[in-house]
Amino acid sequence: MPARRVITQRSQEPRRRFAEELRALRTEKGESLRQLAERLGWDSSHFAKMESGETLGGPEVVEALDQHFGTPRLLVTLWELARADTTQFKEQYRRYMQLEVEAVSLWQFAVSVVPGLLQTEGYARELIATSGTKGEALTQQVQARLSRQELLNGGDAPPFRAILAEGALRTTPRSDEAWREQLGHLMEMSTRQNVTLQVLLQGAGLHGLVGTDVMFLRASNGLAVAYTENAHRGELVQEISSVEQLQLAYDSMRDLALSPAESRTLIGEMLEEAPCDPST
Structure with a gap:
């Protein structure tokens, strides 16, 4: 035996x-x-x-x-x-949140939705509700998301670059009012000195971050980590060579995006064309 x-x-x-x-x-x-x-x-x-x-x-x-x-x-x-262990995902996200607060610079690529740091309350509420969250839990999650945006305020706010795939601007909430408010907020944020906003058009073609939301956080010691995410899970990437690979893909994709001025013009046009809520 x-x-x-x-x-x-x-x-x-x-x-x-x-x-x-x-x-x-x-x-x-x-x-x-x-x-x-x-x-x-x-x-x-x-x-x-x-x-x-x-x-x-x-x-x-x-x-x-x-x-x-x-x-x-x-x-x-x-x-x-x-x-597949969801407990570990939550632990990684808590670690990510700590690193986000401590970061001296942030840069992000958003595939299908507006980044959390740029969301309005109406947009965030409808988006979080799609996961089935309701009532007090929904309100708490919305407020938690909005509170993160404080790190972009003030004289010592870190620089933040966000590249939005065009799909993120074409996937709209059901509320016309919430969408107009969100577009207006993006226009306002794009005028801030510490915020750079760009749009990657659908016609830009394939690139190394297709289907991958990613946020890079650079610490005061110069080292960077990345947090990749999809609709079901997220992963904190700290291994240097893996972060560098993601950064190279991000840099190549950024070269395909509209300039900040062109992106602002596009978002402004979308705001002008956005339907108004009939009740207003």
Whole structure:
């Protein structure tokens, strides 16, 4: 009979368990982080962050680790469970919120909706309500989102660049009044010295951030992190090479966008054409 696997005392939290198993497999193989990096072709700092739980890494590196350790699908399965853990997503978002407040500069690409830092109350309320949030919980979430915008106010406000895919300006709330208010707010924000607003037209073509909302936050020490998000999940990206790849994609995409002046003209035209609420 095959030997029974000893029951471990390792964590039942998916992300931590993934990190523990990865560290245990490397230790059992008698490899240092540097040796592992040399054999697989990734930076040793990347593996160190994976073993500390700071990052999960991508599917390619996890598959390579499974092959290297001779553990078919074990690490991939744990990685998938860790990525699906909503508790960890909330923890990452809390960390992101802390970094956002401390950032000395911010720049963002929004795919399908107006960025939270630029939303009006009416727009935010309708958008958050689409998730099924109601009543007092809805009001609390709207107020929490609006309170974040305070970091763009005042003389020491950090510079903020937002690039909006045209789709974000074509996906309108049901309330005509809320949409006109939102467009007017974008016009007003675009005049601020610390805010740069650009629009990426649909005809600009494919680029490296298609389908990816991303916010970059630069700290006072010069290091940047990225937060990527879709309708169902978000991920805080801190590994230097991964952030740099996202930044290169952002820079290339920015070159395709309208200038700030052209973007302001477009939004102004949309405001003029926006329907008025019949009740007003």
